[in-house]
Amino acid sequence: MENFDIEYIKEISRTDVRKCMKCGKCSGRCPAFNDMDIKPHQFVTLLGQGKFDVLLKSKAIFSCLSCMACVERCPRGVAPANVIEAVRDTVERMQNGNAIKAEDIPPIVDDLIPQQLLVSAYRKYRK
């Protein structure tokens, strides 16, 4: 059994949050900003501060589009998207953390839905 703690999130995130200079460019560029309770730059700060419980309660992990715009803009080589994904992975890997169930899928499928969408959402929202 894995030990889910702040070090676990840091380890799987593959980014060094200590390099952040808190300029906010990542959040300024984020297309999902208005839908986020915790903003991209705050994810980076909170991880650095070790705020495990705060991170785990975030709803923004389900609004991030993985568009990589924040990563592209960061002048310090930090990857906020990686932090968000690491938090989401952690939530989903802990028991009962999955955000979608197989039963949820059939009612929302329409005639045009691309396979890519279902596969991607499943990868992002279930472990």
Place this chain on the structure above:
Amino acid sequence: MKICYYPGCTLKNQAKRLDDCARLSAEALGVTMEEIPEWQCCGGVYPMAKDEIATKLSSVRALDYAKHHGGTLLTLCSACHNVIKRVNNDMATEKSIRDKVNNYMRLDERYEGETKVIHYLEMLKDIVGFDNIKKAVKNPVNKKIGAYYGCLLLRPSNVMAFDNPENPTILEDFISAIGGTPVKYPFRNECCGAYVSLTNKSLTEQKSKKILESAAAVGAELVLTACPLCYYNLKKNGGDNVVYFTELLAKALGVTE
């Protein structure tokens, strides 16, 4: 010339037109796309976490096959391209991932990121050449066209190395080559809302509408994409004028109606 080709699941189903038009056009331009045998779905999204190994194996299997069959792997779907190229980068640069994957796969020869991954647009630009496409065009498109890049081809640019991530030009050059007039608009490299459309429709709706309004404001008659998910999200949100770039290419070359 023959190149190993990875179509991916969506191009076999919902986005068959993207694939069909690409193959016909490539053939007309002297390139045969050889579908690799027994490929598996790339997963649609690149898994960022350090310990994600199993989710990368399907990409590595395709990459390893291509390594022994010409050394280049051609992609067409933006998502497959993004996933396979980033996994390949991991195999070349991240020792812990490379070792775990190789320990698991037990290939005759270790895979270490040797294969070159190219997107269909890069094939058009670097192997065929836009000048040669111009010469092969039978029915110039003659329309104002807005290129929609989205995210997956461009970012993260240090790995994708596709084009300038803030001011790309390859799709505009493509449009010029097939006789269209490219029109640039501010939201051409913004996200359409991606897979979040499954769980948060209003977010995707806002994002997609913004892109379409931005293209309409500069007079785009058509909007071009290379991604089945962008295509879906834009269509769902009013983008009746969205087309796959290969549909226009095939028309221009006179290989489809």
